[in-house]
Amino acid sequence: MTDTQTPGSVLTRSLNTKSFLGIAGFALLLGVTVWTRWLSIRGSVSGEAETAVLSALVTTLFVAVVGASLLVITLVRDTAGALGFLNEKAAQIEAGEFDVNLDAPRYDEVGRLFAAVRSMRDAIAMRIDELETAQREAEVAQREAERQAESLAASAERMSETFDAAAAGDLSVRADEDVDAEALATIAASFNDMIGDVETTVEGVRSFAAEVDEASTEIDDTARQLAAQGDDVVEVIDGIADNADDQYDTVRDASGELSNLSASIEEIASSSDEVATKSADAAEIGNAGNDAATEAVTEMEAIRERTEASIEKVEQLESEMDRIGEIVTLIDDIAEQTNILALNANIEAARAGGAGGDASEGFEVVANEVKSLAEETAEKTDEIESRIETLQSTASDTVSEMRETGERVERGVETIDDSAELLLEMVDTVEDANDGVQSISKATDEQATATEEAVAMMDEVAELSEASTAEATDAAELVEEQNSDLDAVSDRIDDLSRRTRRLREQLESFDGGGGAVAGLDATGSAASAADDD
Amino acid sequence: MLVETAVFAAVAALMGVSTVAFVAFSLLGDHENRYFLLPPAIMSIAGLSYAGMAASSGGFALEGLVLELRYLDWLLTTPLIVMHIAVVAAASRKTIAAAMGADALMIAAGYAATTAATPGVKWGGFAVSTVAFLAVVYLLLTTVTDGVRDETAAVQGTFRTLRDLTIALWLVYPVIWLLSPSGFGVITAPDYHFIIAVLDTTAKVGFTSIVTFSITRVGDLFAEAETTATATTA
Known part of the structure; x- marks a missing residue:
């Protein structure tokens, strides 16, 4: 009859069962009391008085049972409803819906329970926000790391190609120093200095060879x-x-x-x-x-x-x-x-x-x-x-x-x-x-x-x-x-x-490039300066 | 008859106060759902009925029409109560109509049984009324309850409270009828009227109070349920 899958339903059923058992016990006790009173009164009255007494007893019994039932059901329903509502909200919070409304305009135990759940919800939401923030930061950091790794690999690849080109004799190539990795940038700068010196030296040797010739x-x-x-x-x-x-x-x-x-x-x-x-x-x-x-x-x-x-x-x-x-x-x-x-x-x-x-x-x-x-x-x-x-x-x-x-x-x-x-x-x-x-x-x-x-x-x-x-x-x-x-x-x-x-x-076989050839005189003088050294 | 008149008048007064209170609540609260008119309507009908019964029993007017006024009251209010429960549960119009029809049949058969001249008609009417009541109970416990499973826990809680209160109290009515002079005559007519008055007051005022408390105590929680119910029943 009811949803047995949620604790709230179990609680509600439990309360209903207890209410029913309590009302039944109350009715039984009241019924026994009325019955015994009726047996004791029955011998001393008769006729219409007997009927009136029995009717009064039964009426009293019913009204009492109905009143007790109303009282119990009202109390149980009030508590059970609030608890069921709170249970539902807790389930929503558990499902991640932190924006549920937990405001309850009451200042009894249920109200304090709502306030406590609200604080707990806020704390959890804050923690989850923190966790999500941290996770996003971690993801961003991971993506950044992956990007840097890819950039590093790409930079290393480009640098390797540059080195190969330089090894093949193309001295006009320059490694890209604008890379994220500081070590690669340092390597690129050192390589550029070295290849620049080599280019200058080769051009100097070339011009010097021409002069010697x-x-x-x-x-x-x-x-x-x-x-x-x-x-x-x-x-x-x-x-x-x-x-x-x-x-x-x-x-x-x-x-x-x-x-x-x-x-x-x-x-x-x-x-x-x-x-x-x-x-x-x-x-x-x-x-x-x-x-x-x-x-x-x-x-x-x-x-x-x-x-x-x-x-x-x-x-x-x-x-x-x-x-x-x-x-x-x-x-x-x-x-x-x-x-x-x-x-x-x-x-x-x-x-x-x-x-x-x-x-x-x-x-x-x-x-x-x-x-x-x-x-x-x-x-x-x-x-x-x-x-x-x-x-x-x-x-x-x-x-x-x-x-x-x-x-x-x-x-x-x-x-x-x-x-x-x-x-x-x-x-x-x-x-x-x-x-x-x-x-x-x-x-x-x-x-x-x-x-x-x-x-x-x-x-x-x-x-x-x-x-x-x-x-x-x-x-x-x-x-x-x-x-x-x-x-x-x-x-x-x-x-x-x-x-x-x-x-x-x-x-x-060394390709110094157009710029290097155009700056032959300059490099020649630099080379002569280097000869001086 | 003086005690009965006083009881009827007290019940009528209580109904009137409850009606005013509920209307005031409906006006103060920002509740635009048209079904909020049901509780005050039920309360007003019942109050007018008891006022009429008080006048009738007190010899002021409507002489000898207590029984007719009561069953007229029930014939109007009990289907509305069933309707309200079904609307809260967002039941289909067909289900609501069937439940309301069974309820009306229950009241009509009960009136027939109460006013029957022969034992055959009386017990036949009682049987028909009881079957109709069981049909209403069946619909509320099965079809209507099945429909409420998709609603929120708050709505379900309110629905169950209204449903259980109604069924539990309504179960008492046939028992009291059997004990009444119309039945086996265990209790006297004045006691019968008193018990019925208490039951009516409890059922209607309790019903209205539960609805009111549900709205005022967890009113905002109820908003989405209200919207869902409105959308479903519109």
Whole structure:
């Protein structure tokens, strides 16, 4: 009959049952009371009184039972209704309907129960709100975490693609630093810094390789030019060395000529000495002749005949001696000129030592002049020699003639006196000649000394020429070594250029991107700055 | 007859006060449901009936019409009570009409039995009236109660209270009739009238009071039930 599924129904049924049982018990008790009262009254009354009494008792019984029933039902219904209502609301609250109306305008136990349930409902609603809020927050946090995880995965994926692209050589790529994950952002920033540095470095290396290639080509050209110029220098130096060799030969020849000149002069000197000796002898002979004349005084008459012949011989000798004097004078002039030439030769030699090729020619002229003069001197000397030989033979003839004419001298005392005077004059003259010859000898010695000095200087010049030749040869060798070094450098530069081109080809595999290429100069300067580091 | 007149007059006065109180409650409360007119209507009819019975028994007017006025009262009010119970339970019009018809038959048969000249008519009328009463009870306990299961617990509680009170009190009427002079004559006519007056007063005033208390004590709870009932019965 009633809903047995809810506790409220059970409560209601229980209350109804209790009410029914209570009313039934009350009615039974009242019925027994009325019945016993009726039995006790029944014997003492009768007729209409009996009927009235029974009716009154029954009426009282019914009214009492009805009143009791009404009272009980009213109370039970009131409580049960409120409890059933509260039960229904509790069920609604249990089902989640927290906005149910729990207001009850009563202040009895039921009203307090409603207030308590209301507070409990509010508390539960608040707790559920809190729980739902927390759950929503948890869901939001979870979604956020999932979103972040997805974002992280996507960011990591993009970053991986970026890394792959960078690994494949595309250095223009940049990782997205605007990611949620701080660690990834840090990685992206570090990667971008690194790839930026790598890009800058590669661009720098690329531009540097280009510069190296260009510089290598220039250096190669320069080296080849240097090598060619070196060859020219070698040729020039070889020419210098040849010239120095020629100069050396020329100087050596000149030195030989000078040596010959020196020897000739020495011979002249020795000849002059001999002349002097002969002059001295002649003087002695003159003196002896004077003595002989003196002796001949005694033999005047014997000598006198011969004296005339001797006079002629002596006159001839005198003329010869005059001739000798002229020659000697000429020799003296020649010697002076030779001396001057030697001096010039010295000067030219000194100039040749400082100036080189042209000086040697001047010196050669001087040397030739000296040579011709020396030859002329030699010829004159030979002539003197022959003259002296002639003089000697003449003198010998004269002696023999004198000896033949000794007797004639005796006879020619008068003539002897004159002869003696002439002899004395002759002695003076011979002595004068001797003095001249002595001066010649002395001058010739000085000339020889000067010539020897010139020879020594020529030797020094020759040594210098030899040294310059050696130095020129060394220089040529050095230039050749330099040329070979330049060839080696050129080879190395070629190798470097080849390797640089290969490096550039390798660098071409790195794609720096348009921006990076456009900023090549900037990156090149950055790269050079980095080279500095 | 003086006691009976006083009882009838007291009941009439009580009915009148109850009517005024219920009308005042209906006016003070914001209840626009037209079925709120049923309790004061029932109370007014009953009060007028008892006033008439008092006049009749007191010799003022309506001489000898106590029995007729009572059954006329019952013939009008008891179907309205049944109707009210069924409306609270949001029963169908067909069910309500059947219950009201059975109730009217019950009263009519009871009048026939009371005023019967022969024992055959009397017990036949009593039997018909009893069967009709059982039919009403059956309808209230089965069809109408089945319809109220979809309503809220508050509505169900109010419905059950009204239903149980009505059935319980109405069960007393045939018993009292059997004890009355119309039946076996155990109790006298004045006692019979007194008991009936008490039962009527209890049934009607109690019924109205329960409705009133249900509204005033848990009135706002009742609002949704009212709306549901209105929507269902409109």
